[in-house]
Amino acid sequence: MLRLTEIKLPIEHPEGEIKAAILERLNIAESDLLRYEVFKRGVDARKKNSILFTYTLDVELRNEAAVLARFRKDPHVGITPDTGYHFVAQAPRNLNERPVVIGMGPAGLFAGLILAQMGFRPIILERGKAVRERTKDTWGLWRQGKLDPESNVQFGEGGAGTFSDGKLYSQIKDPRYLGRKVLAEFVKAGAPEEIMYVSHPHIGTFRLVGMVEKMRETIQSLGGEIRFQSRVDDVEIDNGQVRAVVLSSGERMATNHLVLAIGHSARDTFEMLYRRGVYIEAKPFSIGFRIEHPQSLIDRARYGSNAGNPLLGAADYKLVHHAANGRSVYSFCMCPGGTVVAATSEPGRVVTNGMSQYxxxxxxxxxxxxxxxxxxxxxxxxxxxxxxxAGVEFQRRWESRAFELGGGTYQAPGQLVGDFLAGKPSRNFGEVQPSYTPGVHLTDLSTALPDYAIAAIREALPAFAKQIRGFDLADAVLTGVETRTSSPVRIKRNDDDLQSLNTRGLYPTGEGAGYAGGILSAAVDGIKVAEAVALSMMQAKN
Structure with a gap:
């Protein structure tokens, strides 16, 4: 097959226009085109009143070699690459050791799935609950202000990404198309087929819940074992080699291959690993607020007269500003048509995040x-x-301050953008009603973050309004604080075998280890680590 890129058509084109565009682009007869499929579809919204779909197409022709020869100097016509997934190993039947995976967010889920598909019968340990029980506990905080420190937005089957927009795109380099493997598994588990080709695929929380359950069933059907409410309190390390994990119940589980997919909020586990001498280093992350606008304002700013077109859906944005004090300010985890959610995992602290449904x-x-x-x-x-x-303690400081500013009831502190820019407390909501539950307590956010962060955000909001008209809307609402953008630590690993820098048999992966930033990148990293574990176990067997 041949791959064609940069095929542009109006968003409301009839289906037959794609075929016609292929014939015109390649200058071939209709009889020479055997079939085609859409590999990717993006949106070109640079001209708001003339928005286009941009297609990448895979086409099968009668005489592909001749066509390719005619277009050998055209960068938009080439051979379709192999995007299929190929397993690196298959476990022998007499393999006694079983790899252990800690955590069942995207990295742990896909590490466990790939190991199970290769026949290694992994054991997955998840400190939280199964996803439907976990959902009930999460709603307990949102509706009643009751936090379960072991079952919440951060902990439980599916990981933090379950209560998010379910975004399935990233900026990672993916030469082996591992992201396609992730998307294909999601489709098998019930995700819509469109995630395989739209440029910014997403699923939404309600669909993710059912998908995670189906993937769990797949792992179990392949011989994997999953244990919920099984917090790992210790890791036994002998002469630089992992030997076992110890659960909060006191149970000791022997293993020489331990996948560490603990997420970015497993602070007690970070502390335990540090005490055990595992190499950890502090890393950068970001802090700030959530901002809410009417979705209609964003749609008009991005799509002009096409705002509201169901083919485009709710508009998103991506913004960056380099402030005069040297700080970078940027939009993070943008959730079109969504809600701001309570995402703390520790009592007496307030954390915000964003979520959308499909x-x-x-x-x-x-x-x-x-x-x-x-x-x-x-x-x-x-x-x-x-x-x-130190980054963990830094997060805790500002999360505790947010709890205090919010009134000490898990309400979040909030302020209208106009008042924030003017440096005065907010008293009443205006056009924008906040979505955060248990509720938003209006106050002055000037002490909710370090002074340099407040100054940078105050400078950035009017600058963003030059790109998104109305972004500095006086009635838009800021809600604090966003501190869990990524892990504050990196559990470093070797580039070749993906094992810990100083602990053999320990495989850090995903966001918590500092090697991913979102559902897709974490899942891809989980696949890479699963492959490394499989190859190591095969080598040890031989």
Whole structure:
């Protein structure tokens, strides 16, 4: 097959126009085109009143070699690459050891799935609950202000990505098309077929719940074992080699191959690993607020007269501003037609995140407006000034401050954008009603983050309005605080075998280890680690 790129058509084109565009582009007769399929469809919205779909197409022709020869200098015509997934190993039947996976977010889920598909019968340990029970506990915080520290937005089957927009795109380099494997498994589990080709695929929380359950069933049907409410409290390391994990129940589970897919909020596990001597270093992350606008405002700014067209859906955005104080401010985890959600995992702290359903039809758009920070910004940990966990304590400080500013009831502190820019407290909501539950307590956010972050965000909002008209709408709502943008630590690993820098048999993966940033990239990283585990186990067997 041949791949054609940059085929552009009006968004409301009839289906037959794709075929006609292929024939015209390649200058071939209709009889020479055997079939075609859409590999990718993007949106070109640079001209708001003349928005186009941009297609990447795979076509099968009668005489592909001759056509390819005619277009050998054309960068938009080439051979279709192999995007199929190929397993790196198959476990022998007499293999006694079983790999253990800690965590069942995207990285742990796909590490477990790939290991199971290769016959290695993994054991997956998840400190939280199965996804439907976990959903009930999460709603307990959102509706009743009751937090379960072991079952919430951060902990439980599916990971933090379950309660998000379900975005399935990333900027990682993916030469082996592992992302296609992730998407294909999601489709098998019930995701819509369109995620295989739309440029910014998403699923939404309600669909993710059922999909995660089906993937769990697949792992179990292949010999894998999954244990919920099984928190790992210790890892036994002998002479630099992992030997076992110890659960909170006291049970000891022997293994020489341990996948660490703990997510970015497993702070007690970070502390345990640090005590055990596993190499950890502090890494940069970002902090800020959630901002909410009417979705209709974003649609008009992005799509002009095409706003509301069901073929386009709710509009999103991506913004960056480099502030005068040297800080970068950017939009993070933008959720069209979504809600701001309570995402804390520790009592006495407030954390915000964003979530959308598949329909993206809620009244508000929201995203994080966050400021980049580095380990140099973290105050040293008392009694351990060289601790790599200083970023964790930095997060806790501002989450506790948000809890205080919100009134101490898991309400989040909030402020209208106009008042934030003017430096005065907010008293009443205007046009935009916030979506965060248990509720938003209006206040002054000027002490909710470090001074440099407040200054940078105040400068960025009017700058963003030059790209998205109305972004600095006076009645738009800021809600604090967003601190869990990524892990504050990196559990470093070797580039070749993906094992910990100083602990053999330990395979850090996903967001918590500092090697991913979202559902798709975490899942891809989980696949890579599963492959490394499989190859190591095969080598040990031989």
């Amino acid at each position: 329909s993206r039809n809620e009244r508000n758009a929201n995203s994080g407006i966050v400021v980049g920070i580095t380990p140099e910004d973290y105050p040293p940990v008392p009694d351990d000034p060289k601790s790599p966990l």
